[in-house]
Amino acid sequence: MKKDVKFAVLGGGSWATAIVKMLTANQEMVGWYMRNSDAIGYLKIQKHNPNYLTSVEFKTEQLFLTDDINEIVSYADVLIFAIPSAFLMQELEKISKPLVDKIIFSAIKGIVPETGKIVGEHFHDSYNIPFDNIGVITGPCHAEEVAMERLSYLTIACADAKKAKLVAKNLSSNYIKTKITKDIIGTEYAAMLKNIYAIAAGIAHGLGYGDNFQSVLMSNAIREMKRYTKRIHNIDRNINQSAYLGDLLVTGYSTFSRNRMFGNMIGKGYTVKSAQMEMSMVAEGYYATKSAYQIKNDFKKKVKTPIIDAVYEVLYENKNAKKVFAALTEQLD
Secondary structure: OOOOOOEEEEOOOHHHHHHHHHHHOOOOOEEEEOOOHHHHHHHHHHOOOOOOOOOOOOOHHHEEEEOOHHHHHHHOOEEEEOOOHHHHHHHHOOOOOOOOOOEEEEOOOOEEOOOOEEHHHHHHHHHOOOHHHEEEEEOOOOHHHHHOOOOEEEEEEEOOHHHHHHHHHHHOOOOEEEEEEOOHHHHHHHHHHHHHHHHHHHHHHHHOOOHHHHHHHHHHHHHHHHHHHHHHOOOOOOOOOHHHHHHHHHHHHOOOOHHHHHHHHHHOOOOHHHHHHHOOOOOHHHHHHHHHHHHHHOOOOOOOOHHHHHHHHHHHOOOOHHHHHHHHHOOOO
């Protein structure tokens, strides 16, 4: 690996903005692809993203900004994707430059709806990128708290420890603590599943369930996550670590959580479409629910997932949330 490794972030949302902020603390120049050319023009003059984390001010001389995705692919050695999973495929279709020699890290925390695969698997299968060149950025770390420089923790997963350490080092600061792991599959599936459980927490809140029930729901959710990830990739992992349990808790409880917000609206009686229209950000858990449900139905040996099942029934089978959650309460302990 060469010494002067160039980093770039792809995406224009809050998490992409937060990652660029982290990188600029360690890199002289950071590439940033945003498809919105107006946002780029505004950022160059006003020094902040006009749509997300507007309190974060950038030194624009540190940013290589472009709305040409091929230009950013050519520029960087490490590409960090923070594009919502619902839009990932249409952005990838624009790429004509080779990706096979790039180091790809996903900060998406979702699943590719068109293929039903986690992002790392999609890049490996569709672009022949070796798993040693694929990584995941995960952990209990809301973009809004990064903007406020509140102490946060990230877990960087990659089969190649040197690449994990490289990314971890460049994201670290006095308010960002990082650790590395080789559990790429487990951490990425956990990041996808916790969004579903956050929707469940939101639905419960919208229906009027209190903190006592929420604690039981989260307790059951982490055990459900353990069963699911074990069936997907059975290795020795500590499900109580921050990449799993920590990320679940912050997404399930925080007022910053878009998935909880989405679920809360559903619980209050919004339709899926009306809730999506009212939110300015994508709730990754909506797409993850369908994929997680379909994947687990393909398991040779069944795995018990009452929470995923309940959320699927509400979102995709249009069942009454009050009745579904009343039935769910009888399955939890």
